[in-house]
Structures are given as C-alpha cells and as structure tokens.
Amino acid sequence: MLIAGAVAIVVALIGGGFALLSGGGGPSFTATGGQVTSGDGCIGSGNVLQGSTVDCSRTTPPARPTVTTPAPTTADAGCGTIEGNPARTAFRMRVVMWCAPIAVRGQYQYKLKVSVRNTGRAKLDIRRERFVLLWRVLDPSRWSPPSGGEPAPPARVRYAEREYWAISANLDGVGEDVPDRPGATFATHWGYSWLDPGELSLRPRRPAAKVSYLDRDGQLRTIRFNFHEDDLVFYVPAGAVDRDRNFLGLGYYDGRRIVAVCPQGAWGPRVPANAF
16 A cells, blocks of 8 residues: 655756667657658557657547646656755656557556666665556546556655545556457566666667657757667556546655656657557
C-alpha cells in the first residue's frame, strides 16, 4: 500500500538532455515531411508529427490524456529532485517517448520508455514498482491487470497537498493475447533494480534502434535506444483518460511517499507504439 506524502517538484531543462548513445537492435521509424511512414500501433494510421506529439486519425474512440499546463519545456526536459540537490537520494528521470494505444477490457495502455540518472550520493532504487501514473479521478473497479501477473492495485496517495490514484506498472514481461488482434497489448521490459551514483539507466548498444521526429522548432531529431528495453506499461481505465485535466504524470514512489512527478508536457515525443 502506498503511503501518502507531499513534496515539491521541480521540472528543469537539462542541457542537451541525457546522452543517448548508439545502441540495440530493432526497427526504425522516420518522420518524412511530418509523416510517420509506418502504420501506427498507437491508434489508427497516417499520423502527423507536430512538435513532440502525434495527431492520430482514428476510427476508434480516441485517447484524450489531458494534463495540468506545465511550465514551457522541451522533449529533453528531465524531472525529479532539485537540480544540484546535495541529498544522498537525488535523481533525474525522463520519459524518452511514449504512446497510449487501446488495451483490453475498456482500458488504455500507456507505454513509456523511461531513462533515469542517479545524481545523488547513494544507490538509487529504480525497481519497477517505484514508478506510478497519477490520476485525480479513477474508478478502481474498472482497472484490471494483464492475466499472468498482477501489480499492486490502484492506491490512494497524497502529493503536493492533493490526493491522487496511483497506478503501478504491469509486471515485467507480462502481456496478453487478444483474439484477432495480434500484438494488441504490450509488456513492461524493465530489468533494473539499483543505480550507482552518477549512473544512467538507459544505455543503448550498437547498432541502435531509432525513432526520428520533428521537435517543437521543426527540427528533425533522432532517438536511439534498445528495442524492448527500458519500457514501462500501465493499464488505465478509459474513464480516467477521458476526463479533462485528470492526469498528473509519471511519479516516483520511494516506498513511503511520492518523491517527484514528471508531467506529460515534459515527456518526449508520442510515437507509434510498435516503434519501441
């Protein structure tokens, strides 16, 4: 059971973002003239990249994740403890890219590729259960995990003097088959437990899988990463997604409280789900 707690958050720009070195195998998706040339595993197809989001043409009910308006930022923003914090426990986390395709049983699946850097003086616990999505309004009876493994159910937490529902990431490697919808669900791929001081979790290998996108200045940028690594998948009831201004963002839970939150406005680009 998560234990409530309130802390301040700071969203700060990190010069150049975390270094993404060339790395692991996997498919490549490229934005050409603002168009994603692959089919969209997110929802529908023929998506147009605008800034750091993808506008989908959909024939199915759309995912409409909305958030409180964050301070102006870029896809290279990092979220976490205060920059230069001398505390033993300090970190920066970044949602490198993400998507929110339809899942099963009236839910969406938020798929996030996440990078964490330990900026403190002690080992940092980054086990899967430390990461949660935070929602103001949610009916927990509408939530269900993939068959084959259950994370902790949604739980009430306090953050910045407000209460939220915290949804944990699905268990590592657990997805579910859907008749007539091959590849309809995605699994968490998160092999981490602890980071040493100064260590970065996302370390791509050669050759790199890659996704290219147009940033908010219209520049074509490329993200290199390991395919099917560094991924956290969360099931979210559709009723929570469809509520205006209901989503706070990705939170880090230290075992006692929510320590920091990365709002969706500070995430990297939204890309086709089968791109990573």
